[in-house]
Amino acid sequence: MHFVVMGSGRVGSTVAAALDERGHSVAVIDINSAAFRKLPEDFSGQRIKGIGFDRAVLRKAGIEDAYGFAAVSSGDNTNIVAARVARETFGVRHVVARILDPRRAEVYERLGVRTIGAATWTSAQIIDQILPDQARTLHTDPDSGISIIKIRPHAGWVGVSFASLTERLEISIAYIVRAGHPVLDVHGGVVQSDDTVYVACERSRVADVRYALGRAPGQED
Structure with missing residues (x-):
């Protein structure tokens, strides 16, 4: 871009x-x-x-x-x-x-x-x-070094399972907001259009995670 x-x-x-x-x-x-x-x-x-x-x-x-x-x-x-x-x-x-x-x-x-x-x-x-991912770093815990990121994944991630996404990017998903409503249990689900995802990851990896989710799968490397 x-x-x-x-x-x-x-x-x-x-x-x-x-x-x-x-x-x-x-x-x-x-x-x-x-x-x-x-x-x-x-x-x-x-x-x-x-x-x-x-x-x-x-x-x-x-x-x-x-x-x-x-x-x-x-x-x-x-x-x-x-x-x-x-x-x-x-x-x-x-x-x-x-x-x-x-x-x-x-x-x-x-x-x-x-x-x-x-x-x-x-x-x-x-x-x-x-940046294209509409992301924000909401909080970083100074003791653990874990950051919480609010991000809307690139459209290329739609249909990808959350299990695959978390394994691929080595992140944890705290919760998502879908159609204006929070969803705490995303186990077994897939990314849908307009999902806003709240991601937890190490502070040192924030830029990499944002970059990856801001692009289609396969383009994040």
Whole structure:
């Protein structure tokens, strides 16, 4: 899947590198080409110099094929405009923007643009918002190192038994939510369309589990 990141500062470069490492196609936009030095040397994505809300620049970055867009430059106004262009002009569904002003953030959340403020502005949370699996890490126990992940599996997992899924990915399923109702006993059942699965796994394996469930079986390696 393709992602566009506007802003190659500390967080933007971290987000871009993390997506690139997971095998996604990534394009990074920054008005200052020197900012691309923050990207790792082995970064395989595009580096595009330009204004992040310029339509021609966005098209060059592949916005028309983008699954997600992150506007994480240093300016609220720039991020707001870029996020609106990505969502309203190009129809990108998964858009997240760094907006420090809480009043603005509330407005744009209502318009469907996920916002990250000063206190919560981390690369991990930005990745949470735009990854295709719609996953969230709900809790991590500091003593055991076990994390609980809320995730909607890729459609390719529909019909696969939960027993096979847990064995294949070496995870435990705490429960699922199906048609708005929690189901505690999934033994003998299979994944159905729109199931939301609550998975328990070691903290060190969260990224791998999310990556696997966000892709069709056979594509997770």
